[in-house]
Amino acid sequence: MEALIRPEFGLTFWTITCFVLLVLVLSKTAWKPLMHAVEERERAIKHDRHSAETARAEAEKLKADLEERMKSFKAELNARAEEARQAARKETDLLLAEARRAAAVIVETATKEIETQKAEAARGLREKVAELSVLAAERILLKQIDHRANTELAARYLGELEKERPEMRLENN
Amino acid sequence: MGLKEILEHHVVDHVWTWAALGPLRLPFSKHLLMMGIASLILLVVFPLIIRSRSAALAPFRAMIEIIVLFLRDEVVVPNMGHKGAAYLGYFSTLFFFILIMNLIGLVPFGATATGNLAVTAGLALTTFALINFSGIKEQGFFAYFAHMVPKGIPGWLYLPMFVIELLGLFIKTAALCIRLFANMIAGHIVILVFISFIFIFGSFGVAVGLGVAPVSVGLVLFTLLLELLVAFLQAYVFAMLTAIFTGAAMHPH
Numbered sequence: 271m272e273a274l275i276r277p278e279f280g281l282t283f284w285t286i287t288c289f290v291l292l293v294l295v296l297s298k299t300a301w302k303p304l305m306h307a308v309e310e311r312e313r314a315i316k317h318d319r320h321s322a323e324t325a326r327a328e329a330e331k332l333k334a335d336l337e338e339r340m341k342s343f344k345a346e347l348n349a350r351a352e353e354a355r356q357a358a359r360k361e362t363d364l365l366l367a368e369a370r371r372a373a374a375v376i377v378e379t380a381t382k383e384i385e386t387q388k389a390e391a392a393r394g395l396r397e398k399v400a401e402l403s404v405l406a407a408e409r410i411l412l413k414q415i416d417h418r419a420n421t422e423l424a425a426r427y428l429g430e431l432e433k434e435r436p437e438m439r440l441e442n443n
Numbered sequence: 444m445g446l447k448e449i450l451e452h453h454v455v456d457h458v459w460t461w462a463a464l465g466p467l468r469l470p471f472s473k474h475l476l477m478m479g480i481a482s483l484i485l486l487v488v489f490p491l492i493i494r495s496r497s498a499a500l501a502p503f504r505a506m507i508e509i510i511v512l513f514l515r516d517e518v519v520v521p522n523m524g525h526k527g528a529a530y531l532g533y534f535s536t537l538f539f540f541i542l543i544m545n546l547i548g549l550v551p552f553g554a555t556a557t558g559n560l561a562v563t564a565g566l567a568l569t570t571f572a573l574i575n576f577s578g579i580k581e582q583g584f585f586a587y588f589a590h591m592v593p594k595g596i597p598g599w600l601y602l603p604m605f606v607i608e609l610l611g612l613f614i615k616t617a618a619l620c621i622r623l624f625a626n627m628i629a630g631h632i633v634i635l636v637f638i639s640f641i642f643i644f645g646s647f648g649v650a651v652g653l654g655v656a657p658v659s660v661g662l663v664l665f666t667l668l669l670e671l672l673v674a675f676l677q678a679y680v681f682a683m684l685t686a687i688f689t690g691a692a693m694h695p696h
Binding site for chain 1: 450451454455456458461467468469470472474475478479482485486489490493494507508511512531532533535536537540559560561562564565566568569628
């Protein structure tokens with residue numbers, strides 16, 4: 271069993287040689303490209319992250335900008351709408367006043383017209399009434415006349431009339 | 444054939460032939476072959492996976508990447524600071540080298556190279572070298588040794604503390620070496636013991652052996668899963684402790 275713990279120093283020499291050569295060769299052929307790739311990737315990740323962060327900040331700025339513009343647009347829109355509403359109200363008032371005035375004028379003319387026509391109609395009516403009554407009186411008189419009695423009557427009436435209305439006296443004319 | 448022979452057959456290295464390099468006798472053995480396979484996987488498969496852009500290999504690439512990033516963010520940088528990131532290649536290689544050698548030990552016909560004291564000693568020695576190298580590089584030669592002793596101790600304690608700290612450096616390294624070795628070998632021994640139970644009870648009678656077999660196999664499977672966990676865990680622990688020791692050498696306060 272002592273073979274188990276009796277080191278063969280030739281093998282130690284082999285081990286050291288082997289290992290040192292491996293370190294020298296692998297550092298060039300394996301670990302260097304590996305670490306190169308890893309560092310490349312780490313750098314790429316860092317770069318990507320950085321650019322993503324920049325893009326995000328930019329987007330946020332853009333968003334804030336847009337929101338601000340939107341707000342100002344909205345404010346302007348509101349102002350314009352208010353303005354338009356006021357203008358419309360003013361216009362309506364104006365139109366209403368105009369209409370009222372026009373209506374008043376129309377009513378006035380119509381009233382005047384009616385007055386005139388009424389006056390005219392009254393005049394016409396009175397003339398007709400006068401004429402009719404004269405004609406009617408004429409008929410009645412024509413039927414009832416008894417020359418003598420009527421002459422007396424007429425004389426009497428005339429006398430009365432002359433008494434009543436002295437200015438109608440024939441003699442005085 | 445006793446348990447001893449079986450154990451030695453499965454756990455101990457088999458040297459096939461020797462080569463001489465100056466005063467050193469270099470063995471060509473089973474564990475060296477396993478280490479070679481692990482190195483080959485690291486040298487060929489890993490760069491292939493990492494450099495390929497095919498979607499089929501993407502999950503494997505992600506696995507390697509997750510582990511390397513874990514080593515960077517949880518092991519190297521917290522213990523060694525941002526200057527330590529330069530050592531990431533060392534720690535990634537260390538982790539995967541140990542991990543693959545551990546995992547090869549769980550494959551049929553494989554052997555655990557990290558279950559060999561000589562191999563873990565080699566790894567621990569590289570850690571020892573890294574600790575001192577980074578400490579001296581970071582602080583300067585004299586400042587490094589001067590800062591080994593904690594600040595604010597009485598003057599007469601300085602020398603004994605220096606000796607203790609210096610010894611501590613070696614003990615840390617030795618502990619690293621033995622921890623990995625023991626962890627990797629323990630699971631194998633337990634598995635062999637559970638399998639041997641079948642034959643031990645079988646010697647009382649065939650029926651007893653057959654009765655024990657399902658229990659033994661169940662326990663072996665459980666131990667195998669535990670070994671899978673330990674394979675990852677010990678690779679992590681080795682890398683983590685190396686990072687802690689190196690970080691302490693770089694920043695003494």
